[in-house]
Amino acid sequence: MISAFTGTQIRAAEQPLLDAGEGAVLMQRAAYGLANAVVRELRSEGRRLYGSSVTVLAGKGNNGGDGLFAAATLARRGMRTTAVLTAGSAHPDALAAFRAAGGRVHVLDEDNAEELAVLIAGDDVVIDAILGTGARGGLRGSAAELVAALEELRPGLVVACDTPSGVDADTGEVHWPVLTARLTVAFGGIKAGLMADPGEGCAGRVILVPIGIEENLPAPALRRFSAPDLAAVLPDPGRRAQKYTRGVLGVVAGSGRYTGAAAICVQAASAAGTGMVRYLGPEVVARQVLARTPEAIWEPAEPGRVQAWLLGPGLDGVERLQRARDVLASASSAGQPAVVDAGALELLPERCPPNWILTPHAGELAALLGRGEVRVTREDVESRTVHFARLAAEHTGAVVLLKGATTVVASPSGTVFSQSDGNPWMSTAGSGDVLGGIVGALAAAYAESGLDDHGPFAALGIAPDERWAAVAAVGASIHGMAGSAASRGGPLTASGIARAVPDVFRFLGEYRAG
Ligand SMILES: NC(=O)C1=CN([C@@H]2O[C@H](COP(=O)(O)OP(=O)(O)OC[C@H]3O[C@@H](n4cnc5c(N)ncnc54)[C@H](O)[C@@H]3O)[C@@H](O)[C@H]2O)[C@@H](O)CC1
């Protein structure tokens, strides 16, 4: 699993080494890692180090110290180096080392922000070392002016030192302006704010440089499934599998007005390896569902046995909503997992079982919180995704999967997973229905097996009360990967995402084999 930590956790892990007088050693390791990352990045673009130019924007704290020491190393390796001190002063030893290596120094003041921005924008590399984990709020005054002007000028390769300045390392909240990085080099542990929106959008690719504090780190604040993790947990039908043991998903979706949503989520559930889909809905929708997925079963009356439910995509009309309400009530008393999306989110009881997965987008999450008297807007949710997903999980008692460029999943126990495997082309009609189908299929598969203490989630160290959230995160990741496979850099349709799902399973299966 990829783990991320709050700035507070990282600082606590550093403390014993600082107490032992190792602070300077930690800084050297961080700076060396940062300088190496810049070198690798330049070389990967086929550029020569000698003669290339780099400017470090250095704040007055240790983050600035890391940046200045790194720039000193780059100067010694032949780069033309400039430092802009954004707070007047700087880490004394680091500044001395930078000067000794031949670096040029400018001090930012009230009048020169624009002029310096133009100068810096012409450099090959810009290192953002203004604020790190010691930041309170975002950039202010001339530093904010400089960064805003520089961002407009679209500088070359921007590398963030530990975290992009202005991104809250704990939450991913962003205090604008922020210099959008192509690469963020994180020290000791990836900061949780780099794996949550909107912070992740400012961080670019994130690489981790170990500095020797790792064994002091506590349980991570946030985790992410990587491809090998997904390969390890994906349902794998054994020789004795049959459709009922593979998981049967009941789907309550679609209406006369929205027939496509039902057709797409059933198609996606089917593509994600479910044993069977039972579709509960009006005949006019069922015809479309079956035209696309003839393997599905239409259940006009009482359905046969299912292991999990998906409710909500395209749901509309009094009668249909009542049907969904009845199914939710019976799922609750039978202890069945349910994936609740779109129209069905309004039908939730005050407290949900912990094996229900809610899949709202930011606007739906705001509405959901509003029912609990938390007055927030869609924009509020978008600016503090982890916070509000956790709050909703706490209030409802269910797993909350908040859809976005980075999808955040919070369990009622407080655990957070985040996945970011998709691409912007996926924000298209029906994409959420595909996600519902995938997560539904996984819920049905794992309901039969896989979530006990002998299963693959336990083997990854995922605690019992985190496992349904983990299932949702796996679904989000498969959705994102299928979207990337369907897009290959161009537009896609929701049906295209659904069609790509089996390829994702195949790809991950090869991972497992090899
Ligand atoms: N603590 C350690 O031993 C290590 C820290 N490291 C680096 O040090 C960073 C943390 O260093 P610091 O604790 O010095 O903090 P920062 O370097 O993040 O900056 C905080 C400094 O800026 C001021 N400040 C806070 N918010 C501000 C704002 N909004 N605008 C302007 N100034 C503001 C603070 O008063 C403080 O002086 C990490 O991110 C990492 O880069 C690494 O060198 C590894 C070792």
Ligand SMILES: [K+]
């Ligand atoms: K920084």
